[in-house]
Structure formats: C-alpha cells, structure tokens
Amino acid sequence: MFEHKTFSRAAAIAAVAGLAGLAPVKAEDTVKVGLILPMTGGQASTGKQIENAIKLYMQQNGDTVAGKKIEIIVKDDAAIPDKTKTAAQELIVNDKVSFIGGFGVTPAALAAAPLATQAKIPEVVMAAGTSIITERSPYIVRTSFTLAQSSTIIGDWAVQNGIKKVATLTSDYAPGNDALNFFKEHFTAGGGEVVEEVKTPLANPDFAPFLQRMKDAKPDAIFVFVPAGQGGNFMKQYAERGLDKAGIKVIGPGDVTDDDLLNNMGDAVLGTVTAHIYSAAHPSQMNKDFVAAYKKAFGNRPGFMAVSGYDGIHLIYEALKKTNGDTDGTKLVEAMKGQKWESPRGPISIDPETRDIIQNVYIRRVARSKSDGELYNVEFQVFEAVKDLGKTKK
Amino acid sequence: MTSILTNLFDGVAYGMLLFVLACGLAVTLGLMNFVNLAHGAFAMAGGYVCMLLVNQHGWPFFAALPLAFVSSAVIGIVLERALYRHLYTRSHLDQVLFTIGLTFMSVAAVDYMQGSSRVFINLPAALEGQFDVFGVGIGRYRLMIIVICGLLTIGLQMVLAKTRFGSRLRAAVDDPRAASGLGINVPQVFAFTFAFGCGLAGLGGALSAEILGLDPYFPLKFMIYFLIVVTVGGSSSITGPFLASLLLGIGDVAGKYYVPKMGPFVIYTMMIVILIWRPNGLFGRTAAR
Numbered sequence: 001m002f003e004h005k006t007f008s009r010a011a012a013i014a015a016v017a018g019l020a021g022l023a024p025v026k027a028e029d030t031v032k033v034g035l036i037l038p039m040t041g042g043q044a045s046t047g048k049q050i051e052n053a054i055k056l057y058m059q060q061n062g063d064t065v066a067g068k069k070i071e072i073i074v075k076d077d078a079a080i081p082d083k084t085k086t087a088a089q090e091l092i093v094n095d096k097v098s099f100i101g102g103f104g105v106t107p108a109a110l111a112a113a114p115l116a117t118q119a120k121i122p123e124v125v126m127a128a129g130t131s132i133i134t135e136r137s138p139y140i141v142r143t144s145f146t147l148a149q150s151s152t153i154i155g156d157w158a159v160q161n162g163i164k165k166v167a168t169l170t171s172d173y174a175p176g177n178d179a180l181n182f183f184k185e186h187f188t189a190g191g192g193e194v195v196e197e198v199k200t201p202l203a204n205p206d207f208a209p210f211l212q213r214m215k216d217a218k219p220d221a222i223f224v225f226v227p228a229g230q231g232g233n234f235m236k237q238y239a240e241r242g243l244d245k246a247g248i249k250v251i252g253p254g255d256v257t258d259d260d261l262l263n264n265m266g267d268a269v270l271g272t273v274t275a276h277i278y279s280a281a282h283p284s285q286m287n288k289d290f291v292a293a294y295k296k297a298f299g300n301r302p303g304f305m306a307v308s309g310y311d312g313i314h315l316i317y318e319a320l321k322k323t324n325g326d327t328d329g330t331k332l333v334e335a336m337k338g339q340k341w342e343s344p345r346g347p348i349s350i351d352p353e354t355r356d357i358i359q360n361v362y363i364r365r366v367a368r369s370k371s372d373g374e375l376y377n378v379e380f381q382v383f384e385a386v387k388d389l390g391k392t393k394k
Numbered sequence: 395m396t397s398i399l400t401n402l403f404d405g406v407a408y409g410m411l412l413f414v415l416a417c418g419l420a421v422t423l424g425l426m427n428f429v430n431l432a433h434g435a436f437a438m439a440g441g442y443v444c445m446l447l448v449n450q451h452g453w454p455f456f457a458a459l460p461l462a463f464v465s466s467a468v469i470g471i472v473l474e475r476a477l478y479r480h481l482y483t484r485s486h487l488d489q490v491l492f493t494i495g496l497t498f499m500s501v502a503a504v505d506y507m508q509g510s511s512r513v514f515i516n517l518p519a520a521l522e523g524q525f526d527v528f529g530v531g532i533g534r535y536r537l538m539i540i541v542i543c544g545l546l547t548i549g550l551q552m553v554l555a556k557t558r559f560g561s562r563l564r565a566a567v568d569d570p571r572a573a574s575g576l577g578i579n580v581p582q583v584f585a586f587t588f589a590f591g592c593g594l595a596g597l598g599g600a601l602s603a604e605i606l607g608l609d610p611y612f613p614l615k616f617m618i619y620f621l622i623v624v625t626v627g628g629s630s631s632i633t634g635p636f637l638a639s640l641l642l643g644i645g646d647v648a649g650k651y652y653v654p655k656m657g658p659f660v661i662y663t664m665m666i667v668i669l670i671w672r673p674n675g676l677f678g679r680t681a682a683r
Contacts, residue, residue: 201658209650
C-alpha cells in the first residue's frame with residue numbers, strides 16, 4: 001500500500017507539473033508579432049535573413065519582455081502585394097497580433113499600410129526601401145533604410161572624389177528609379193555629368209547590350225542599381241566585357257554588393273565602391289559578435305536585411321518595455337519614436353517626425369579579407385546620422 | 395563600326411543560346427504536337443547538375459557540360475515513360491495544365507534543395523574576358539556558345555534530313571498510324587526524340603547560367619522566350635526556330651543598345667510584326683496540312 005501511495009502521489013505531482021507546463025499562457029500575457037515576409041519566390045533570401053535574425057535576437061534576449069511572452073507568426077507573401085494584404089488581414093483579424101512587421105518589397109509594405117492605419121497597429125518595415133513608405137500610414141516605422149540615404153551619399157562622394165562623368169544603369173522599378181533620381185540630383189548638383197542613362201527591365205536576361213553602351217560612352221564610373229541576385233550577373237558581364245580594364249569603376253548603393261551574394265561574385269567585383277548602411281565587416285565588437293553568432297546558427301553571413309530584422313525586433317522589444325507591456329498601437333508607435341540604440345551596423349535612431357530610420361551611411365570598397373579569404377565590403381568613410389533625404393527635401 | 399560588330403556578335407551568341415534552349419520545345423511542340431511548358435525545367439535541371447559537378451565536385455566545366463545533357467535527357471526519358479506518354483492523345487489544355495504543374499513542382503523542388511538565390515558556375519579562366527579582333531570585342535564565353543551551338547545545329551539538321559532515324563521521326567510525325575504500320579516503333583522514336591530535346595535544354599541551361607542567370611525560377615522566367623522562338627520560327631522544322639532565335643537575339647541586343655528606352659519591347663514588337671505578316675511563323679506549316 002505504501003508503495004502504491006507514493007506512486008500515486010508521484011503521479012499526481014507529475015500530472016500537476018505537466019498541466020502547468022502545458023497550460024496555455026493567458027492571452028493577455030502574450031504579445032503576438034505577425035511577420036509578413038517573402039519566404040518563397042525571388043525575394044526569399046530577404047525573408048529568410050530577417051526570420052533568422054529575429055530568431056537569433058530572441059535566443060539571445062529571451063522571449064519575454066515587460067512580463068509578456070512574445071510569439072512570432074510568420075506568413076509568406078512571396079513579395080506579392082495581394083498576398084501581403086491577405087496575410088495582414090488574417091494576422092490582424094484572426095490572430096489579433098499587436099505588430100505587423102517584415103515586408104520584403106515596397107509594394108508589399110504599401111499594401112499593408114491602410115490596414116495598419118485602420119487597425120491602429122504598428123507596421124515595422126524591415127526591408128523595403130522606397131522613401132514614400134513611412135508617409136503612407138502614421139503607424140509605419142522603418143528599421144531598414146531608404147534608397148535616398150545611400151544614393152545621395154554615393155552621389156556626393158563621387159563628386160568629391162574626382163568622378164566627373166557617370167553612366168547609370170538601373171532597374172526600371174520604383175526602388176531603381178528612386179536610386180537613380182536621388183543619385184542624379186546630388187551628383188549633378190555637385191558638378192558631375194550623367195553621360196548615359198539606361199534603365200534595364202526588371203526581368204532582364206542579358207546585360208550585354210547595355211554594358212556595351214556603357215563601355216562606348218566612356219564614363220569615369222557606372223552607377224548601378226539592380227535587384228539583389230542580378231548583381232552577380234552584372235559584375236561578371238562587366239568584367240567579361242573588359243570595362244574594369246577600360247578604367248570604368250562601378251559605384252552604387254550597396255544593394256549590388258549585398259553580403260549575402262558578394263562572396264560568389266568573383267574577383268570582378270574587387271574595388272567596387274558603394275554607399276550603404278551595413279557591412280558584415282563593420283569593425284565594431286557588437287557586429288563581430290553578431291556576425292559570429294549568425295554564422296554559427298545559420299551557416300552563412302548576415303546581410304543588411306538580417307540586420308534590419310534584428311533591429312526591427314529590438315525596436316518592438318524596446319517599445320513594449322517603454323509602454324510596460326501595453327499593446328495599444330498608438331502608444332507603441334509613440335514609444336518607438338526617438339528610440340536610439342547601438343545596432344550591429346552602428347548607432348541608429350528612429351526619427352520622431354518621420355518614423356524613419358536615421359543612421360550612418362558608410363562608403364565601402366570591396367576587398368578580399370586576409371583572415372578568411374572571402375570578399376567583404378570594407379568601410380573607409382562614414383557619413384554620420386543620415387536622415388532620409390527623400391523626405392527632408394519636400 | 396566596331397560596336398556594331400560587337401553587338402552583332404553578342405546578338406548571335408544570345409540567339410544561339412535561345413536556340414539550344416528552345417529547339418527541344420520546337421521538336422516536342424512541332425513534331426510531336428505536344429505542348430510542353432515544363433521545357434524550362436529540364437534546362438534548369440541541366441544547369442544545376444553542371445553547377446553542382448563543377449562547384450562542389452571539382453569537375454572541369456567542359457566535362458560537366460555533356461553530363462548536363464545526359465542528366466536532363468535521363469530525367470526526360472523517365473518522365474516521358476512515366477507521365478508524358480499518357481498525355482499525348484489528350485487535349486492541349488490537359489497538356490498545358492499538366493506541364494505547368496510540373497514546372498511549379500520543379501521550381502519548388504529546386505528551391506527546397508538548393509535555395510532560392512542565384513547560382514554561378516565557376517568557369518575556367520580560359521573562358522573569361524574578351525579579346526580584340528580588329529577592334530571588335532569578342533567575348534570568349536560567347537564565342538564558345540556560338541561554336542558549340544553552331545555545331546549542334548548542323549548536326550541536328552544532318553540527323554533529321556539525312557539519317558534513317560530522321561526519316562523515321564518525320565514519318566512518325568506526319569502520320570503515326572501509317573508509320574507504325576510500316577514497322578516503325580513510333581512510341582520509341584517519340585521517347586528518344588523527347589529525351590534528346592530535354593538533353594539539349596539541359597545543355598542550354600548549363601550554358602546560359604553565365605549569361606541569363608540560373609535560379610529556381612528559371613523555367614518560369616524564360617518560358618515566354620522559348621515560346622516566342624517557337625511561335626516566330628514556326629514549328630515544322632528546326633531551321634525555322636534557328637533563324638527565329640538568331641533574329642530575336644540580334645534584334646534584342648541591337649534594340650537594347652540603340653534604343654535602350656524601348657529595349658525590353660523590341661523582342662515582343664518583332665514577334666507581333668512577324669506574326670501579323672506570317673501567322674504560322676516564319677516557316678510555319680501552311681493551313682493545307
């Protein structure tokens with residue numbers, strides 16, 4: 001009997017413990033964050049990087065903040081705006097999320113904007129880079145970058161560094177046009193001349209004719225913006241056609257030499273100068289730790305999308321800390337405004353007026369690392385605390 | 395002047411590449427009367443096989459190219475025996491639905507196994523860069539494409555026109571019933587032809603990685619180009635698609651060079667004009683058949 005008794009007591013304890021473990025956390029103790037990311041399709045690497053970075057952040061910082069458990073729900077929109085909208089609706093109405101975040105491309109971020117406004121839920125943009133996005137809803141906050149930030153800076157840098165004639169090659173879609181216009185404005189204002197302007201179709205099979213045109217125009221440099229993925233093809237054909245030997249440099253916003261793809265581009269890319277917000281070779285201790293942890297967890301190098309995701313979830317954590325766990329959307333957005341922190345990319349903050357990111361823009365040159373033999377963007381000049389010049393102009 | 399010739403050269407290389415990629419489709423569509431929208435998937439398979447062999451197993455590029463052909467042909471013959479042959483007699487709509495489904499499956503499968511980012515094949519140094527011939531820039535890689543594709547085209551034309559297999563194939567296409575009555579093993583001829591077309595696509599896929607870019611969306615992105623080549627060229631022979639490919643390749647390159655603003659539309663404009671002028675394509679069958 002004795003034995004039986006202990007057994008049943010043990011069983012009872014085990015049962016109670018089990019129940020406690022299984023018991024669902026009460027709804028009001030959980031804060032749900034809906035992530036809408038392109039996990040399939042041509043933009044999938046963006047989605048994967050952001051998801052990875054968020055996982056990493058939550059491993060490092062725990063999944064509880066201000067007494068609330070953070071639950072992440074990921075929805076795949078394949079970068080198709082219609083799907084983004086449906087996903088946002090489902091997340092807001094069915095899952096009752098307190099934040100929506102992610103957004104791989106500009107049209108996706110724009111598609112969710114009216115829903116964020118209507119539901120009064122913060123929309124944290126972690127990838128898309130067109131200036132107008134944050135103006136589409138008072139609930140949009142951005143932790144990625146704007147193309148104006150990098151393109152104006154590279155325009156200024158080019159003029160200051162003896163580049164007088166530039167031919168441009170940009171993809172014909174909103175971010176490409178943004179990049180082109182902001183670059184042109186700053187480059188020509190500084191006395192530079194755009195000798196050739198080519199817009200390539202988004203689904204571009206072959207750069208050959210465009211590059212031949214660039215070569216014949218004999219500029220000092222080519223300003224390039226093509227979507228991530230095409231950068232490698234561009235650089236290879238640039239070298240194949242001997243533009244590097246003709247002394248024509250490549251400059252551009254850093255998307256072309258994204259850390260994600262850079263190492264596979266081959267020696268053709270060496271010496272390319274870009275302006276961007278993040279390089280995996282950024283020399284801060286925080287970044288070294290971040291890169292090491294990311295590599296260890298996912299086996300590859302983080303790119304600027306990963307950092308934007310990492311900062312995006314950080315901002316969500318900080319906002320919840322500030323509101324003490326209150327999930328009122330308006331209060332959360334207020335709490336996000338003016339946040340300042342040290343990111344792996346360097347010091348950043350959220351502009352209280354535009355809810356857009358203020359950050360350093362670095363001028364980098366592609367070089368082969370002596371330690372691991374891989375290609376990196378090595379930063380050699382900093383433009384500090386750059387606002388989104390796309391908006392300050394207006 | 396020199397840039398005209400360089401453009402012409404680039405255009406020919408691009409056209410040749412289009413031809414190798416699309417001629418398998420011309421065969422299945424024109425000769426076998428089967429709408430195979432999954433054609434690009436075989437090209438992608440060849441490209442990935444070549445990439446894996448060269449980058450991960452250290453094969454030389456030129457040894458991996460034939461393997462790209464063989465592996466796509468093998469996949470082709472397996473699928474033909476297992477799936478395709480059941481659809482030969484079905485309506486075109488069924489064929490379209492089936493092959494488009496297959497295309498999506500191939501995209502998802504490659505995405506799952508190899509990831510969605512673009513891959514590159516490590517080329518031997520001998521194929522990189524350009525050399526000058528009287529001031530005309532000739533890309534080594536593109537020159538290789540022209541040589542390989544040119545030889546292939548001649549070979550194909552010879553096989554079709556001069557060999558016993560060629561005449562069997564033409565007979566099987568023109569009248570399968572009479573042909574089998576004469577003792578030609580029609581299903582075997584079709585299976586072999588299908589596999590060969592897939593193999594060519596695989597070779598084309600491996601060759602195009604450098605120029606068109608290779609990623610899991612290849613079959614969807616370039617489906618439209620293959621179809622343009624076949625529609626413009628007409629699908630009754632391989633001469634039609636060959637000339638169409640060259641015309642489109644040169645037109646596309648020249649259009650992008652001389653009128654970059656209109657660049658992407660040139661290929662479509664050419665298609666529309668040609669089809670208005672000759673609705674069955676340049677070398678289409680006349681309505682009599």
